[in-house]
Amino acid sequence: MPKKKTTKKKSSRKAPVRTYTSSEKRRAKTIYNELLKLYPDAHCALIHKNPWELLVATILSAQCTDALVNKVTPDLFNAYPTVQATAKADLEDIRQLVNKVNFWQNKAKSIHNAAKMIVADFNNEVPKTMEDLIKLPGVARKTANVVLGNAFNINTGVVVDTHIARLSQRYNFTKHKDPKKIEQDLMALFPQNTWTMLAHLLIYHGRQVCKSRHGLCDQSPLCKKYCSNAKIVAAERANKTKKKASKKKAAKKKATKKKSKAK
Numbered sequence: 001m002p003k004k005k006t007t008k009k010k011s012s013r014k015a016p017v018r019t020y021t022s023s024e025k026r027r028a029k030t031i032y033n034e035l036l037k038l039y040p041d042a043h044c045a046l047i048h049k050n051p052w053e054l055l056v057a058t059i060l061s062a063q064c065t066d067a068l069v070n071k072v073t074p075d076l077f078n079a080y081p082t083v084q085a086t087a088k089a090d091l092e093d094i095r096q097l098v099n100k101v102n103f104w105q106n107k108a109k110s111i112h113n114a115a116k117m118i119v120a121d122f123n124n125e126v127p128k129t130m131e132d133l134i135k136l137p138g139v140a141r142k143t144a145n146v147v148l149g150n151a152f153n154i155n156t157g158v159v160v161d162t163h164i165a166r167l168s169q170r171y172n173f174t175k176h177k178d179p180k181k182i183e184q185d186l187m188a189l190f191p192q193n194t195w196t197m198l199a200h201l202l203i204y205h206g207r208q209v210c211k212s213r214h215g216l217c218d219q220s221p222l223c224k225k226y227c228s229n230a231k232i233v234a235a236e237r238a239n240k241t242k243k244k245a246s247k248k249k250a251a252k253k254k255a256t257k258k259k260s261k262a263k
């Protein structure tokens with residue numbers, strides 16, 4: 001009798017969320033408090049007056065700088081000051097108003113369709129739950145976290161952008177590269193009431209000190225204390241200075257030799 005082929009079932013189990021020791025949590029809390037001292041005014045960089053404007057600005061900010069979004073949104077909000085007005089707008093007009101940001105065609109469509117859905121299904125109000133927010137076109141978990149945290153003061157998750165991902169790895173908060181897994185780790189490591197501010201602090205530090213290239217590793221006392229990279233960078237710098245000094249010494253020696261030969 002022919003053997004039945006056995007196909008391995010794919011495991012539907014999710015990777016377990018990392019558990020942190022109390023000393024790891026204490027360390028994270030200390031870093032959080034130090035960052036808070038450095039950036040007491042850390043806040044959302046997207047200019048907005050209400051949840052709808054923040055939602056629009058966040059949709060526009062995907063793979064685009066906040067500074068550029070802030071240049072584009074005033075004209076858009078002047079032309080269409082409310083969610084109802086945006087729902088009734090001509091899509092082509094929205095497109096022209098946002099065409100300086102990348103993926104402007106898709107983003108304009110998402111804004112238009114999100115406005116229509118909010119008017120039709122949510123009584124003209126931006127929804128206040130993750131479950132409802134991610135039903136809106138152009139809104140995934142990261143955008144929803146931005147809106148919930150900054151417009152409603154609700155900590156449902158942690159925003160993970162490129163700065164937050166980079167710093168979370170460098171400060172050893174996570175070993176993951178996937179934003180979803182990084183978010184799970186940050187949620188396990190930090191108290192819920194700090195999640196929105198945590199994202200701002202890491203973004204501020206990422207922009208000002210821990211840049212993706214040429215981070216100012218050896219200039220930040222916090223980094224020197226808590227990031228292993230700071231030690232590596234300091235050692236590299238010391239090595240470079242040593243090499244430079246010995247090159248200079250050798251050149252000087254050569255020049256003196258040449259001088260004495262000429263005499």
Ligand code: SF4
Nearest residue numbers: 210215217223227230
């Ligand atoms: S030491 Fe360097 S790599 Fe580490 S967090 Fe600071 S700036 Fe970033």
